[in-house]
Amino acid sequence: MSARPRLDSRAKSHLSYFAYASHRFSGLLLACFLPLHFLMLSQSLRGAQGFEQSLALTDLWVFKFGEWALVILLAVHLAGGLRLLILEFGPWNGLRKGWIQLSTLFGIACGLLFLYLAN
Amino acid sequence: MGQALNQGVMQAKLWYAQRISAMVLGICVAAHLAMIFYAIRGGLTAQEILGRTQGNVLFAFFYEVFVLACFIHAPIGINNILQETFPRSGIAKPTACVLGLLILVLGSTAVVGVYSGGTL
Numbered sequence: 732m733s734a735r736p737r738l739d740s741r742a743k744s745h746l747s748y749f750a751y752a753s754h755r756f757s758g759l760l761l762a763c764f765l766p767l768h769f770l771m772l773s774q775s776l777r778g779a780q781g782f783e784q785s786l787a788l789t790d791l792w793v794f795k796f797g798e799w800a801l802v803i804l805l806a807v808h809l810a811g812g813l814r815l816l817i818l819e820f821g822p823w824n825g826l827r828k829g830w831i832q833l834s835t836l837f838g839i840a841c842g843l844l845f846l847y848l849a850n
Numbered sequence: 851m852g853q854a855l856n857q858g859v860m861q862a863k864l865w866y867a868q869r870i871s872a873m874v875l876g877i878c879v880a881a882h883l884a885m886i887f888y889a890i891r892g893g894l895t896a897q898e899i900l901g902r903t904q905g906n907v908l909f910a911f912f913y914e915v916f917v918l919a920c921f922i923h924a925p926i927g928i929n930n931i932l933q934e935t936f937p938r939s940g941i942a943k944p945t946a947c948v949l950g951l952l953i954l955v956l957g958s959t960a961v962v963g964v965y966s967g968g969t970l
Binding site for chain 2: 735755758759761762765766768769770772773774775776777778779780781782783786789802805806808809812813815816819820841844845848849
């Protein structure tokens with residue numbers, strides 16, 4: 732696979748570039764987060780008490796903010812990925828710009844719902 | 851010519867593997883998001899998490915499928931990003947392999963952990 736083609740500012744201001752960039756950005760951060768998430772959950776091997784000690788770390792505001800951001804990234808990556816799958820395997824074609832806006836709104840909605848429920 | 855063809859076939863296989871795993875992940879992530887929203891009400895405690903997952907074969911099966919789909923999906927994505935961003939560095943494959951290994955080992959350990967609750 733070669734390097735990406737160079738894109739000018741006109742191409743980069745297109746909504747589909749935003750969809751591409753947000754899918755990549757969210758995917759990259761989620762991939763970096765996954766091993767840490769699994770490492771935290773594997774602390775359950777130490778029993779409920781040991782697990783609770785590790786979970787106490789997540790009370791720090793940095794982790795709380797991280798959790799919130801990751802839920803948004805997960806929602807954005809899910810919605811963006813579904814759009815891609817439907818474009819590639821479904822009967823639709825074209826850029827489906829409305830779906831890009833919808834996936835952004837879905838990410839925002841999930842972020843707000845998280846804030847509401849987590850109190 | 852033969853090597854280029856092999857590379858093309860490999861890329862097509864990886865493309866399909868990422869799409870098939872994405873289909874599985876679409877279902878898993880939607881269910882996971884719903885579970886996150888259900889679980890965070892009133893804060894998360896170890897007892898609460900283990901109360902749901904300990905001894906629950908369905909949960910363990912679901913999360914192991916989730917881990918396996920991540921194991922396929924994420925390293926291919928990281929490999930693509932690194933290969934396109936740093937095409938001559940040679941870091942794409944090793945990084946993707948390390949990430950894949952971490953996801954598989956830590957993810958499966960986490961599934962065993964939340965299933966057994968430390969009673970192994």
